[in-house]
Amino acid sequence: MKRVSALLLVLVLLCPAADAAGPSTSAASAILIDGGSGRVLYAQNADEERPIASITKLMTALVAVECHPELSDVVTIRSEWTGIEGSSMYLKAGEKLTLEALLYGLLLVSGNDAATAIAGYCAGDSETFAAWMNEKAAQLGMEHSRFTNPSGLNEEGHYSTAADMARLARAVLEHETLARIVSTRSVSVAGRSLTNHNKLLWQYEGCTGLKTGYTEAAGRTLVSSAERDGQTLIAVTLNDRNDWADHAALFDYGFAGYPNTMLALAGRAVSAVPVSGSLCRFVPVETVSDVYYPLTEGERVEAKIELPQAVTAPVQAGETAGQLVFTLDGEVIGETELVYNQSVSDDRAGPGLLEGLLNRLRGGA
Structure with missing residues (x-):
């Protein structure tokens, strides 16, 4: 027979209490979570389904490394994977790159051609790969998300929420290779010099990634993470014209008001x-x-x-x-x-x- 004893601990922290309202943002939807526990520290319309643009590529990368972990494998680029509209890593038909190089092109410069190539290599076509993305979303509990393509280009029925994207970011950061790639400021791969579009890597001390996005329909979207004293926070904003400043304010709020307590x-x-x-x-x-x-x-x-x-x-x-x-x-x-x-x-x-x-x-x- 088990005996159960209970004691009540009142933790008096040497930090100011968090402002109940949290910082104001310019975002249509926003969320801040603790990466270790998943605790929501701030939320604004966090379950509202919206277009998400290129932060979609976080799911593309996660599905790719889980279904094809051999990142050193060489991919021969097909002509139908090139010339995709929007941001690009400028792939050429017949070019040979490793899957890892394509992931850098996907996550640093948001190459839509890289997304199409990854989907085609892993699944044969983008439609099948999108189905895999939806299966992974269901596994992660992303109940308000649906993916129709690997790039995030505007398409009817392609959407997510700030809360769901925070769940996805936690999963990405748990994958060592992806965590390394999304935190990379710049790299030379496959004869290209790639610089990360995420300016927070330079602007906010402790930023560790993850991904930017923009389309006219979605506006500016951003998923980012920061680490301080062993604590990781994840912020997501959708349709936010002032996302760099808003993420910095969210991180400051979280680290000051919700320290990781032993x-x-x-x-x-x-x-x-x-x-x-x-x-x-x-x-x-x-x-x-x-x-x-x-x-x-x-x-x-x-x-x-x-x-x-x-x-x-x-x-x-x-x-x-x-x-x-x-x-x-x-x-x-x-x-x-x-x-x-x-x-x-x-x-x-x-x-x-x-x-x-x-x-x-x-x-x-």
Whole structure:
């Protein structure tokens, strides 16, 4: 049987409380989330379905690397993949490039030809690839998104939301190769010098990517991320004429008002469980992993320790004992396993308890 003990932690942070309204933006839709936990720190029409332009290419890149992880493979460019309208990396028919080079052209200079080539190489055609994009969107819980092409060019039925694009950005940043590419300021690949369109990489300290977009129908769209003191924030704005400044303001708001707060550290003893069948009366338990969560001033976190009423020897160090669960307003915000941090022998199998104790006091076996 498990015993559950609960204690209420009132975290008084040495930072100003977040402004409940958050910063004002010029965007039709906007969102700011904590990248580690997914907590929404600011939202404005975040579930409103809108055209998204070239930030579409984040999904194109994610689907490409998941369905074809060998990025060193060489792609021969077909004529139908060239001359696509809009932004371009200027591919030529018959040219040979690695898939990785195409991803740089896709994500740094927003090449619509690169998007078409990637889709054609991976799936055979853009229509099939778009279906794969929609399957991935469903897996990520992007319930208000639909993709009809890999580039983001205006097309009826092609849309997403700020909230859904933030979910996508989290998935992209979890992929090591894509995180490296979207954070690249400039690179020379396939005989081309490519410079990232994301000016925040130069303008905002700690910016780590991701992607810009623009069409007349969508306006300026931007998905960006920034890291400070181990905390990553993700901002998305749709149809925002002042997106560079708005993203900087959103990041400043998030880092100042919702710092990543330590709730538990790995390897810390938090309790002990009574032991029967051993000279050792209690066995300590410790946390397995760190737990952090973005909190603003005055928020109250409840910690519940779930452990057995008692355990019978033998006990092996490292065995799972229970868990430590943190909740905020009734919602689970973090948890870590609890394990026994030492082994306990079964003293019933050898000499009597008294004899065993005397042996130990004498230094015997």
